[in-house]
Amino acid sequence: AQTVTQSQPEMSVQEAETVTLSCTYDTSESDYYLFWYKQPPSRQMILVIRQEAYKQQNATENRFSVNFQKAAKSFSLKISDSQLGDAAMYFCAYRRLKGAQKLVFGQGTRLTINP
Amino acid sequence: DVKVTQSSRYLVKRTGEKVFLECVQDMDHENMFWYRQDPGLGLRLIYFSYDVKMKEKGDIPEGYSVSREKKERFSLILESASTNQTSMYLCASSFKFHEQYFGPGTRLTVT
Numbered sequence: 001a002q003t004v005t006q007s008q009p010e011m012s013v014q015e016a017e018t019v020t021l022s023c024t025y026d027t028s029e030s031d032y033y034l035f036w037y038k039q040p041p042s043r044q045m046i047l048v049i050r051q052e053a054y055k056q057q058n059a060t061e062n063r064f065s066v067n068f069q070k071a072a073k074s075f076s077l078k079i080s081d082s083q084l085g086d087a088a089m090y091f092c093a094y095r096r097l098k099g100a101q102k103l104v105f106g107q108g109t110r111l112t113i114n115p
Numbered sequence: 116d117v118k119v120t121q122s123s124r125y126l127v128k129r130t131g132e133k134v135f136l137e138c139v140q141d142m143d144h145e146n147m148f149w150y151r152q153d154p155g156l157g158l159r160l161i162y163f164s165y166d167v168k169m170k171e172k173g174d175i176p177e178g179y180s181v182s183r184e185k186k187e188r189f190s191l192i193l194e195s196a197s198t199n200q201t202s203m204y205l206c207a208s209s210f211k212f213h214e215q216y217f218g219p220g221t222r223l224t225v226t
Contacts, residue, residue: 004157035214043203043219043220044219044220045205045207047214091158093158100171101163101165101209101212101215102148102163103160103207105150105159106157107155107156107157
């Protein structure tokens with residue numbers, strides 16, 4: 001069974017600084033997707049960024065980028081120029097490429113932005 | 116924009132009551148999911164459905180059942196609510212192999 005681990009329950013960063021959230025996962029499959037989801041205090045979960053395992057290039061979305069290390073089964077999220085609106089719970093998630101479409105989530109990291 | 120709505124944001128029920136949580140999506144998605152969110156555990160899949168009247172057990176189906184009579188609606192049923200089912204419940208939907216879109220969540224308290 002696949003597992004996802006986020007070892008940082010809480011993180012904080014000064015506004016405008018850069019922060020990196022860690023995620024490791026375990027799977028025996030070679031093709032899969034990895035995601036970072038954001039859940040602001042209003043609770044609507046939204047997708048931040050997605051990485052296909054077969055792509056070597058790290059995904060980027062504006063101020064958000066990932067460091068995908070397939071051999072190490074590591075998938076960290078870097079947030080540059082942190083803004084107050086980035087404060088949220090962040091979840092790392094895994095999904096198989098084919099078959100059942102369920103997401104396997106990590107425990108979450110609560111990110112606080114200090115003004 | 117994709118919209119996933121859930122019938123209640125907050126719900127308080129008594130032990131032993133039958134509880135219905137409803138989820139509706141407006142984008143004709145085939146797949147729908149029910150997750151439970153607990154602090155320190157992340158989200159865990161309860162049930163999912165990939166078509167009308169079809170359902171599959173997730174990782175923690177015990178104590179729950181689901182119903183999908185129409186494509187846009189996926190209901191989670193707690194046959195006899197217990198205090199250990201106090202949690203946040205999140206519904207999601209997706210089109211085939213595309214990303215999942217989440218509803219706002221229902222905070223259920225069972226007393």
